[in-house]
Amino acid sequence: MSVSQKLSFEKSVSGRTGVDLGAPDFPSVDAAAALGGLVRTDAPMLPELSELECVRHFTELSRRNFGVDTAFYPLGSCTMKYNPKVNEAIAADPRFTRLHPLAAAPLSQGTLGMLWELGAWLSEMTGMSEFTLSPMAGAHGEMTGIMLIKACMAARGEAQKRDKILVPDSAHGTNPASAALCGYKVVSVQSDEAGLVDMKALDAACNETVAGIMLTNPNTLGLFETNICKIADLVHSRGGLLYYDGANLNAIVGRARPGDMGFDVAHLNLHKTFATPHGGGGPGAGPVGVSRELARFLPVPFIERRDGAFRMSEDRPESIGRIGAFYGNVAVCLKAHAYIAALGAAGLREASAAAVLNANYLRERLKKSYSLAHDRPCMHEFVLSGADLPGELTTMNVAKRLIDYGFHPPTVYFPLIVKDAIMIEPTETETPETLDDFAAAMEAVRREADESPGLLLDAPTSTPVTRLDEAMAAREADFCWRPDED
Ligand SMILES: Cc1ncc(COP(=O)(O)O)c(C=O)c1O
Numbered sequence: 206m207s208v209s210q211k212l213s214f215e216k217s218v219s220g221r222t223g224v225d226l227g228a229p230d231f232p233s234v235d236a237a238a239a240l241g242g243l244v245r246t247d248a249p250m251l252p253e254l255s256e257l258e259c260v261r262h263f264t265e266l267s268r269r270n271f272g273v274d275t276a277f278y279p280l281g282s283c284t285m286k287y288n289p290k291v292n293e294a295i296a297a298d299p300r301f302t303r304l305h306p307l308a309a310a311p312l313s314q315g316t317l318g319m320l321w322e323l324g325a326w327l328s329e330m331t332g333m334s335e336f337t338l339s340p341m342a343g344a345h346g347e348m349t350g351i352m353l354i355k356a357c358m359a360a361r362g363e364a365q366k367r368d369k370i371l372v373p374d375s376a377h378g379t380n381p382a383s384a385a386l387c388g389y390k391v392v393s394v395q396s397d398e399a400g401l402v403d404m405k406a407l408d409a410a411c412n413e414t415v416a417g418i419m420l421t422n423p424n425t426l427g428l429f430e431t432n433i434c435k436i437a438d439l440v441h442s443r444g445g446l447l448y449y450d451g452a453n454l455n456a457i458v459g460r461a462r463p464g465d466m467g468f469d470v471a472h473l474n475l476h477k478t479f480a481t482p483h484g485g486g487g488p489g490a491g492p493v494g495v496s497r498e499l500a501r502f503l504p505v506p507f508i509e510r511r512d513g514a515f516r517m518s519e520d521r522p523e524s525i526g527r528i529g530a531f532y533g534n535v536a537v538c539l540k541a542h543a544y545i546a547a548l549g550a551a552g553l554r555e556a557s558a559a560a561v562l563n564a565n566y567l568r569e570r571l572k573k574s575y576s577l578a579h580d581r582p583c584m585h586e587f588v589l590s591g592a593d594l595p596g597e598l599t600t601m602n603v604a605k606r607l608i609d610y611g612f613h614p615p616t617v618y619f620p621l622i623v624k625d626a627i628m629i630e631p632t633e634t635e636t637p638e639t640l641d642d643f644a645a646a647m648e649a650v651r652r653e654a655d656e657s658p659g660l661l662l663d664a665p666t667s668t669p670v671t672r673l674d675e676a677m678a679a680r681e682a683d684f685c686w687r688p689d690e691d
Pocket residue numbers: 282283342343344345377379421425450452453474489491
């Protein structure tokens with residue numbers, strides 16, 4: 206094993222040190238007297254390295270990271286776009302970061318005003334009446350939104366009767382999970398040939414036991430639900446509400462509004478549409494907007510503006526209560542605020558146009574090498590299928606081989622309704638040159654699949670480890686190093 210592949214413990218040499226702390230300039234304390242039986246009897250097992258070895262070790266590790274700052278990352282549904290660094294600088298400004306959450310309102314006007322303004326902008330962009338910024342992720346927003354629907358049904362005296370939430374079979378897994386978490390039975394609505402909600406299936410499923418439907422538009426196939434107004438009319442006429450999963454808002458921002466489509470509740474993934482690096486599970490923010498009817502149920506606290514001054518209020522008697530420790534992930538909200546302020550309305554329209562253009566550019570080129578799930582113009586993402594790959598090759602083999610070409614693989618095997626799905630979201634921040642490079646790699650992998658499939662079966666060959674048991678790595682993750690007995 207080369208030095209660069211060793212753990213810091215394996216590089217350790219007894220007695221080697223990287224720092225000299227010098228003699229302490231404070232009086233020594235008798236640890237045994239101070240801590241009694243808690244004092245350890247042997248020294249901790251820590252790696253002993255020189256400063257240079259330590260720097261090399263962590264630099265080497267950091268170079269193994271893959272991120273948007275390194276290369277193209279077309280992970281469908283995840284919107285792995287480039288986020289301008291200026292937003293990070295603004296979010297790190299001590300005038301925001303050093304503010305205590307419980308600081309008095311007169312001392313917090315800047316932050317409160319920024320959050321209030323962001324809520325107002327989101328309302329304008331989505332056509333919703335009011336927003337809460339409390340939820341800390343998309344899925345957290347979904348849970349909050351479904352709680353709001355439940356509160357509304359209870360206020361209408363229909364909570365017992367309406368115990369179901371409809372979810373299309375193309376939905377992101379968090380949708381049925383959020384509905385189930387809130388105590389609803391989940392009823393799946395199938396998609397039609399065109400990849401859209403099947404209107405007949407919806408008609409059959411939507412009855413007086415249904416509290417609402419969760420939809421994302423464009424859906425997870427990257428297709429715009431062209432029947433959305435009919436869907437809204439149908440669900441509303443049967444007494445249900447519409448929930449908008451705004452994870453895909455980046456495809457329509459500045460152009461179409463969920464509120465105008467008939468949605469009653471909407472969450473937005475600020476970390477997707479409005480510039481925060483997204484990955485590894487966070488950090489995120491999933492603000493929830495509602496129609497006028499549902500505003501009284503929104504979580505507390507909320508920001509009020511009175512006589513030009515801002516303050517936090519809990520005065521909302523019918524609120525579903527607190528859904529987080531305080532008021533959302535302020536740093537992510539701040540980045541979204543900075544991003545929206547920088548782009549303005551025209552810039553946001555341009556961003557959604559570029560997201561859709563980039564996806565269609567790649568889709569048109571790649572459909573010559575791979576089969577396309579639905580051959581019609583897409584929005585910000587599209588789905589190929591690896592079902593017709595030759596021999597024993599699968600979608601997973603294509604994904605692994607792309608790593609050798611220096612690209613992060615697209616999302617695979619989701620959405621579930623496309624066999625062996627390969628879901629590609631190029632995002633608006635990529636140049637035509639990068640899209641061409643990626644398309645060329647995908648085409649080369651396809652040629653290899655036909656001519657030398659072994660290359661795909663063995664891939665990746667350029668990484669420190671090759672094929673891992675991914676399910677086991679996720680379910681039985683063990684990051685502990687234990688010393689040998691001797
Ligand atoms: C369509 C869709 N809905 C919901 C979510 C959940 O968002 P989050 O990861 O912020 O919880 C995602 C996340 O990728 C998504 O793609």
